[in-house]
Amino acid sequence: MLSDCKGATATITEDHFRKIREAMDQALLPQWVLTDPEIYALEHEKIFPRTWQFLAHESELKNPGDFVTRWMVDDPVLLVKGEDGVIRAFLNSCTHRGTYLCAADSGNRRTFTCPYHGWTFNWHGDLVGVALGNTLYGAELDRSAMGLRPLPRLESVYGMIFGNLDPHAMSLREYLGDMLWYFEILLKRTAEGMEVIGVPHRWVVEANWKLTYENFTGDPYHVQSTHRSTVELGITPHRAGEDGRMGHQIVLTHGHGVNITQLTYVPPHPYQHTPESLWPLFEQSLSPVQARLLKHASVLVGGVFPTLSFVSPQHGTEGEVFNYLNFRVWRPLGPYKVEIWSWCLIDKEAPSDYKQQAYRAYVGSFGPSGTLEQDDTEMWSRVVQASRGHMVRNKNLAYNNFANYLMGYGRVEPDPTFPGPGQAYPGFVDAVSRSIHQYWFELLTADNAAEVMSHEL
């Protein structure tokens, strides 16, 4: 299996993979896999170029010529809106000698000219200008073959644009599966939907992408300890009789997951403390089952494997709490580093003073200065700090070097009365984390070398 891999996997053997598998069968995960450089190289080869990655929200590109530049792990991506309203995505690199083409984070341009030798591309990626082209080039230059290289796949749902480097990947909708139903609650709950406020926060933290993804997607357990201070200060609401365990963890396909904490009664501020003017819109756009879930929900939090997470909470640093939707990409920069991209989205139809308050609530809770994020980043950093040593890194697992995901294992069964799709476990369990590991392992060990070759990738 491993001899087929292009990456250098010099020391990981079949036996080590067998041991990972056996550990996972007991709801354990060998700790060495978290930050091992060879595993990281394998993830680069087998996971990131074959899975759907979030790039942008459609509200970030309003007019023809609007562009944003993004990263799909290490690949620079240029997204630009055409006169036809279509958003296209290209490798942000000149086809002449590979210069990073558009150096701005966002803006509006008629064309993109590479400063190195002066080649120019339009909104469709066509090569429309070659400096001194008529005097220097003849038939040897086929301009039609020198357009910007499009991402092999670009698809979107409910305003969320995703790319995939694998031309043969399953469709985005098939990949998301039942996550679509939960995306509707988050993104399609009014006719106009959500809009991005300003620009994403970006910062580099000491962390591994698997842990940050798992933290949002499958770990509501950490909230009572990591974020206790925000409950004490009223930044995170706590209502009488409310308990984070009142809710469900929903295991979805392909390593995706959602957690919904809910109250058994209709909260005094239903629909997550959103403004009352939005409630009838929710009831119009959502199915009665979806609307009911949202009405009772405290927090919705989850993720789309491998690098997208989201949370729709209620927070505030001035006594009152507000609802916003936070999407974030964990861009891996190495086994120990993640660049976080964090977007704040708010219902387009919300009153403008509510939008202002909700944006401030986001800044006070998530993003680099967020009172919840501060302690999250501290924890993720501490895990990485303790993951470099001989004991943790021992691949023969001689030091009991496992992280455990035992909660509810073999004991808590899915709740058949939960009205949404997926396997919904009641209360706190590690079911989503275990399913993330399964999918991660499946992709990592898939024998796709021959297939990769046939795509000439």
Next chain:
Amino acid sequence: MNYELQLDITRFLYCEAQLLDHHQYLEWLDLLSKDLRYRVPVRVTRERKEGSDVVYEMTYFDETYASLERRVRRLYVKSAWVADPPPRQHHLVTNILVEPGDTPDTCRASSVVLVLRSRGSVEELDRIVGEREDTFRREEGQWKLLSRDVRVDEAVLHAINLSMFL
């Protein structure tokens, strides 16, 4: 130039930096006006023709006195893990230029701040550098910070979080 004002405000900024460096956040709050507006806008990489590269629609801080006070009080809570064990940090304040305001009881100052923070035994320092635009108002004989805008240089921050203030 008003030497006394320049000296007063410079001393204010140095004392403020020392309070922040020593994690004396409650004492720091005493330097702030109750009408404070405190903002740290996001900075982006943008072509010159697009105009300003400072984005006020999204910020790292967009605070009032009340929200800052709550952030401060959190840092004293036992479970504010980011603050205990405390990181070591310094605010280096320099390039201070003070101008009188429109009324005798106000003034404004620009300065450059470099914040360095060391956590645990982590090798790399967290670092933030930016330019402050402050306004001050005299309240009951004392200068108070009335507004602060900090324009950080980085579009991608290299600090794992901003548990400190700028």
